[in-house]
Amino acid sequence: MKTTQTIFEDGGHKWTAIVRDPAKPEFLIDTNEYLVQHGGQGLLLDPGGSEIFPAVFSALSSEFDPSKIAGIFASHQDPDIVSSLALWLEFNPQMKCHVSWLWGSFIPHFGGKGDTFVPLPDEGAVIPLAGLQLQAIPAHYLHSSGNLHLYDRQARILFSGDVGAALLPAEKQGLFVEDFSSHIRFAEGFHRRWMGSNEAKRQWCERVSHLEIDMLCPQHGAIYQGADVQRFINWFDELHVGVLRS
Amino acid sequence: MTAEENTSEWQGGDEAFVPVATESSSGAALDLLRIVRINEEIKRVVSVAFKINIMALNAIFLAKRAGNAALGFGVLSNELRVFSKDLREGMMALTRQIHDLVAEVSVILQESRYDRVFAEAALAAPDHAQLHTVLERREARHGERADRIASLRRGLRLAIDDAARLVELGGVLAKSAKIEAAYGAGFASSLGQVSGEFDGIVEEIRSSLDSLRRSGFFGGSA
Numbered sequence: 001m002k003t004t005q006t007i008f009e010d011g012g013h014k015w016t017a018i019v020r021d022p023a024k025p026e027f028l029i030d031t032n033e034y035l036v037q038h039g040g041q042g043l044l045l046d047p048g049g050s051e052i053f054p055a056v057f058s059a060l061s062s063e064f065d066p067s068k069i070a071g072i073f074a075s076h077q078d079p080d081i082v083s084s085l086a087l088w089l090e091f092n093p094q095m096k097c098h099v100s101w102l103w104g105s106f107i108p109h110f111g112g113k114g115d116t117f118v119p120l121p122d123e124g125a126v127i128p129l130a131g132l133q134l135q136a137i138p139a140h141y142l143h144s145s146g147n148l149h150l151y152d153r154q155a156r157i158l159f160s161g162d163v164g165a166a167l168l169p170a171e172k173q174g175l176f177v178e179d180f181s182s183h184i185r186f187a188e189g190f191h192r193r194w195m196g197s198n199e200a201k202r203q204w205c206e207r208v209s210h211l212e213i214d215m216l217c218p219q220h221g222a223i224y225q226g227a228d229v230q231r232f233i234n235w236f237d238e239l240h241v242g243v244l245r246s
Numbered sequence: 247m248t249a250e251e252n253t254s255e256w257q258g259g260d261e262a263f264v265p266v267a268t269e270s271s272s273g274a275a276l277d278l279l280r281i282v283r284i285n286e287e288i289k290r291v292v293s294v295a296f297k298i299n300i301m302a303l304n305a306i307f308l309a310k311r312a313g314n315a316a317l318g319f320g321v322l323s324n325e326l327r328v329f330s331k332d333l334r335e336g337m338m339a340l341t342r343q344i345h346d347l348v349a350e351v352s353v354i355l356q357e358s359r360y361d362r363v364f365a366e367a368a369l370a371a372p373d374h375a376q377l378h379t380v381l382e383r384r385e386a387r388h389g390e391r392a393d394r395i396a397s398l399r400r401g402l403r404l405a406i407d408d409a410a411r412l413v414e415l416g417g418v419l420a421k422s423a424k425i426e427a428a429y430g431a432g433f434a435s436s437l438g439q440v441s442g443e444f445d446g447i448v449e450e451i452r453s454s455l456d457s458l459r460r461s462g463f464f465g466g467s468a
Contacts, residue, residue, distance in 0.1 A: 050363055054367035058371040058374075061371050067376060090380045091376060
């Protein structure tokens with residue numbers, strides 16, 4: 001079973017990371033899910049693949065009523081991101097899935113109906129959650145051609161999908177990056193191969209440099225916090241991506 | 247390939263398929279395989295029925311050339327053309343039923359995967375009341391789907407029985423054509439050959455339909 005860890009809390013405004021399942025089969029990539037709570041409602045970020053649904057569900061439901069999940073934010077269309085959609089919809093069929101307009105007719109293959117999906121425009125959009133204004137930030141081609149991240153200005157947290165992801169070895173399973181220079185080695189190959197556009201990467205670095213970010217939360221690996229956030233952005237800005245091998 | 251060869255491949259195919267399916271989905275997977283086999287047999291019957299149409303057309307021309315001696319043969323050839331058309335239409339209706347069945351069984355296969363995932367979730371969170379509500383709702387939906395499949399299964403079986411009755415008529419027509427061929431004077435030999443082919447083809451269709459009726463999908467042994 002996965003564990004939950006609160007990474008931000010301010011009254012009824014809370015970010016919970018759902019991470020690290022020791023029972024997960026090795027052939028499945030490890031993923032981080034995040035739950036944003038505000039005003040008694042929840043927004044689940046990249047809820048994960050259907051195979052890990054039991055682990056995510058049991059961890060999440062120990063913290064939060066799944067029927068109160070008002071929506072899902074899918075950074076892009078990959079199966080490890082959102083193939084569990086149909087399972088979550090069983091708990092609240094009115095739940096909305098916020099995703100790039102580009103994938104509006106693709107993701108329904110995982111479940112949902114026409115009115116399940118809220119298409120996000122390329123320039124991003126505000127996603128309201130019980131009065132909280134969350135901002136979908138463009139991250140196209142990083143790695144998906146229709147890709148968005150989610151910024152919470154109040155919590156100063158950026159959910160960055162696959163950007164910042166690291167494929168960590170078994171002995172380095174901490175939730176937060178502790179030593180940037182040793183951690184980033186586990187992120188380098190991933191970013192070189194999976195991120196397809198240097199231009200898109202440049203634009204993203206420029207865009208997020210203007211945001212106040214205390215935590216950068218990727219879908220795989222560990223969370224960057226404090227000075228490591230800017231360190232990561234600088235590192236990524238200089239990395240040559242879109243290559244087969246480093 | 248003869249119908250008998252098809253039948254033996256059918257049995258072997260089912261047996262070979264079972265181990266690759268998960269335990270919970272193996273029934274639906276087996277049904278899907280049987281439906282696919284039924285569909286292949288239906289396509290085969292449609293193809294043979296079309297052959298009867300062409301043969302009957304040629305037989306009508308032959309009867310015209312034979313003149314008064316083959317008037318009866320000509321009438322029967324025309325009836326065989328009508329039989330061919332009716333049979334193809336019947337088979338197309340079967341194909342539509344097959345399509346509906348494939349859709350339902352495919353959903354069961356997909357749902358059985360989700361059932362497994364929910365079962366694991368129930369083990370991980372055994373006291374979660376809402377999860378049990380979801381499981382009950384899913385169980386009710388499974389029941390409704392099973393009823394729909396049972397109804398489609400009955401409908402398909404009835405349609406195959408209807409087709410089999412139609413083929414009995416085709417058999418009578420082919421046998422009558424054989425008798426009429428004997429009165430074909432100088433054309434008797436040619437007409438006899440054509441009517442013999444009719445008889446053989448109708449027999450082939452009958453054999454196909456018999457194997458369909460024996461399908462494991464309808465509780466049979468094939």
